[in-house]
Amino acid sequence: MAKIRIDAKATSLCRTRPCMIITTLHENGIVNAGTFGAYTNAGPKEIAIAIGKPSHTYQNIKRTGEFVINIPSQDHIAALETCGESIPPDRSELDAAGLTAAPTVRIKTPLIAEFVANIECEFWKEMEIGYHSLVIGKAVCGHLGEEYLDESGSIDVIKARVPFGIRYPDPIYAVLGNPKSADET
Numbered sequence: 001m002a003k004i005r006i007d008a009k010a011t012s013l014c015r016t017r018p019c020m021i022i023t024t025l026h027e028n029g030i031v032n033a034g035t036f037g038a039y040t041n042a043g044p045k046e047i048a049i050a051i052g053k054p055s056h057t058y059q060n061i062k063r064t065g066e067f068v069i070n071i072p073s074q075d076h077i078a079a080l081e082t083c084g085e086s087i088p089p090d091r092s093e094l095d096a097a098g099l100t101a102a103p104t105v106r107i108k109t110p111l112i113a114e115f116v117a118n119i120e121c122e123f124w125k126e127m128e129i130g131y132h133s134l135v136i137g138k139a140v141c142g143h144l145g146e147e148y149l150d151e152s153g154s155i156d157v158i159k160a161r162v163p164f165g166i167r168y169p170d171p172i173y174a175v176l177g178n179p180k181s182a183d184e185t
């Protein structure tokens with residue numbers, strides 16, 4: 001395979017994760033919701049997310065020390081775009097996206113009821129990277145729609161039709177299909 005050099009946008013070659021919406025609490029108690037795609041699980045309980053420091057999500061996490069990661073299905077691609085907008089703190093992105101807040105178990109911030117999975121997190125530490133901060137949270141509780149449980153005890157991302165943002169900032173998403181075992185190749 002011949003390869004071309006893409007130096008200026010080399011990190012954009014790393015579009016390998018499904019998108020998620022992070023819910024946080026504003027000071028006035030209204031639920032904020034922001035869309036994020038630059039993250040990874042970084043340890044047995046740790047999840048690292050690159051979050052723009054001016055965002056409400058970042059400011060709320062720093063003030064409250066907690067947040068919820070919500071994993072959508074293909075049915076909620078429009079919500080990913082709605083929550084990618086900055087809506088003033090007196091209005092919730094959840095209302096704008098037609099989504100429902102539901103109580104969590106270990107923290108105060110609500111989760112998104114319609115989404116296939118939710119991870120309650122507590123803020124642990126961060127590393128500033130220019131405009132963004134790499135925020136690391138510790139997962140304290142997880143929720144998964146029972147129909148999406150796979151044999152490994154985790155989420156079946158194919159059955160759940162979890163969308164990946166494949167050309168951000170263009171609103172183009174894709175879901176995985178046709179899985180192959182290494183034995184088959």
Ligand SMILES: Cc1cc2nc3c(=O)[nH]c(=O)nc-3n(C[C@H](O)[C@H](O)[C@H](O)COP(=O)(O)O)c2cc1C
Pocket residue numbers: 019032033034035036037038039050051052054055056057058080081083084085086087132165168
């Ligand atoms: C598909 C998608 C992925 C995004 N990924 C990120 C990301 O990883 N980091 C980030 O800082 N912003 C990301 N954004 C932009 C934020 O969603 C946007 O700044 C939003 O206004 C944040 O909301 P908030 O101010 O309510 O926190 C993404 C937006 C979209 C639509």
